[in-house]
Amino acid sequence: MPRSSATQHELQRVGLLAGLPGQTLAQLGKAMTREEIAPGTVVVREGGDDDRFYVVFAGMLTVANTIGPRGVLRPGDYFGEVAPVMGVPRTATVTAMTPCVVASCDRAAFDEFVRPLFADD
Secondary structure, three states, rough: OOOOOOOHHHHHHHHHHHHOOHHHHHHHHOOOOOEEOOOOOEEOOOOOOOOOOOEEEEOEEEEEEEOOEEEOOOOOOEEEHHHHHHOOOOOOOEEEEOEEEEEEEEHHHHHHHHHHHHHHO
C-alpha cells in the first residue's frame, strides 16, 4: 500500500496545530503517515515505548489507562504527545471504536514541528 501523507487542510482542522503557519503545516503533513484503522484495533498500548504522535481525521477512538476514566477521541483530536514530551512510556491505551483515519509522525518530526506548541512560554 503506498505511503500517504497528511494535507495542510486536514492538519488545520486539528485544534493544536491550527495556529501553525501554512508552510509549517505542509512540511509536517509530508512527514506524517496516514493510516486507516479497523474497529477494535489498538493503536497505542499503555506502557509501550513507541513515541509516534497521532492526529485523528475520522472516526472515534477510546482512551483508557489503569488510573483514569475512559475518554473518547474524535476528528480534530490528537494523542501520543505525552511519551515524546515527557520521555516516558505510553500512559494510556488507545483503541479504535469505529473505522478511523489517523496520521502520525515520528519523534524527529514531532520535535521539529509539534513540541514547540507544548513549550511553556
